[in-house]
Amino acid sequence: MARIEIVHRTDYSYRNPVGLGTHRLMLRPRDSHDLRLNHASLNVDPQPSAVRWAHDVFNNSVCYLSFDPEIRVEKFSVVSSLNLTHYPIGADLPPCSLDPAAELFPFSYPSQEIADLARLAERQEPDPKGAVDAWARRFVSGPGETRTLKLLSDMTHAIKDELKYGARHEEGTQSAAETLERGTGTCRDFAVLMMEAARALNLAARFVTGYLYEEDTRGELRGGASTHAWCGVYLPGAGWVEYDPTNGLLAGQNLVRVAETRLASQALPISGGYVGAPDDTLALDVCVAVKAAPLKPAKAAEVA
The missing domain is CATH 2.60.40.2250 (Immunoglobulin-like)
Structure with missing residues (x-):
C-alpha cells in the first residue's frame, strides 16, 4: 500500500x-x-x-x-x-480469484450479468480492415488452450513493447485501428486499443482515467506528468481487473482510479x-x- x-x-x-x-x-x-x-x-x-x-x-x-x-x-x-x-492487488492477480468457468478463453458471462455488461462488450469503433480483430486474435490459441489471465497480460505487454509511446496534448483520441496503423500513441490511445481488442473477443471493457505514481524516483513509468489512462476488463469472480498497456502494469498496480466510462470521450x-x-x-x-x-x-x- x-x-x-x-x-x-x-x-x-x-x-x-x-x-x-x-x-x-x-x-x-x-x-x-x-x-x-x-x-x-x-x-x-x-x-x-x-x-x-x-x-x-x-x-x-x-x-x-x-x-x-x-x-x-x-x-x-x-x-x-x-x-x-x-491498496492495489498488485501485479500477481491470484488465479483462484477467477470463476473456474472463466479460467480458459473463450468463456461466457453469467446470464444475470450479461444485460449489464452488454454495451461494454460491444465494439465502439469501426474496424473496416479488420486490423483490430486480427491483432486481438494473435493472443488466442486453440480451444481450451488459452488461459484468460495470460491472454490479457500478453496483450498488455504487447502494446507496451511493440508500439511507440508519445505524449500528445491535443484533445481527442485515436481510434484503435489508427493506433495500430501509426504504431504510436498516448496512454489514452493505448487504453482504447486494448479496450477494442478485448471487445473484439467479446470481453466487457471500460476506459479508466486517473493518476500514475511511483514509489521510488527511478522515473521508469510513462504518462505520469499529467492525468493517465488505462482500461478495465470484467472477469467473472475477479470483477473489474485493471490493465495499463502504456506501462505493462496489471491489477491496478501504481494506478489511482478517478473515473470509469464506456468511451474515452466521457472521461x-x-x-x-x-x-x-x-x-x-x-x-x-x-x-x-x-x-x-x-x-x-x-x-x-x-x-x-
Whole structure:
C-alpha cells in the first residue's frame, strides 16, 4: 500500500477577457476497498457563483462549476488536491480469484450479468480492415488452450513493447485501428486499443482515467506528468481487473482510479466553454504532481 498526495493544476489563459460557462470536473475518486480518500480540496480562481456535485451515469463523482455571467477574466485556474491511501492487488492477480468457468478463453458471462455488461462488450469503433480483430486474435490459441489471465497480460505487454509511446496534448483520441496503423500513441490511445481488442473477443471493457505514481524516483513509468489512462476488463469472480498497456502494469498496480466510462470521450478531467472569440484561447497548462510514500503494512483487522 502507499500514501499518495496529488496536486492537479490546470491554468487557462485568454488573449482577451472572456466569460466563463459551466465547467464539468472529474477529479475526485470514489472511496473504495482499494482506495481510501483521506482528504480532497478544490480551489478555483475566479471563484464560481455555484458549485454542484453529482454522480454521472457510471456513478463517477462529478463537480459542476457555474460563474457570474457578468464577470470577464483573462485567466482561469483549477487546483485539485488529494490525499489518499492506495491498496492495489498488485501485479500477481491470484488465479483462484477467477470463476473456474472463466479460467480458459473463450468463456461466457453469467446470464444475470450479461444485460449489464452488454454495451461494454460491444465494439465502439469501426474496424473496416479488420486490423483490430486480427491483432486481438494473435493472443488466442486453440480451444481450451488459452488461459484468460495470460491472454490479457500478453496483450498488455504487447502494446507496451511493440508500439511507440508519445505524449500528445491535443484533445481527442485515436481510434484503435489508427493506433495500430501509426504504431504510436498516448496512454489514452493505448487504453482504447486494448479496450477494442478485448471487445473484439467479446470481453466487457471500460476506459479508466486517473493518476500514475511511483514509489521510488527511478522515473521508469510513462504518462505520469499529467492525468493517465488505462482500461478495465470484467472477469467473472475477479470483477473489474485493471490493465495499463502504456506501462505493462496489471491489477491496478501504481494506478489511482478517478473515473470509469464506456468511451474515452466521457472521461474528460475538465470540460467547459467560454464566451468570447474562437481565437481568444491563448494557453492551456496542466501540471500534475504526485508524491507516493510506502506505508508499513497494516494488520488484516485494521484494513478490513
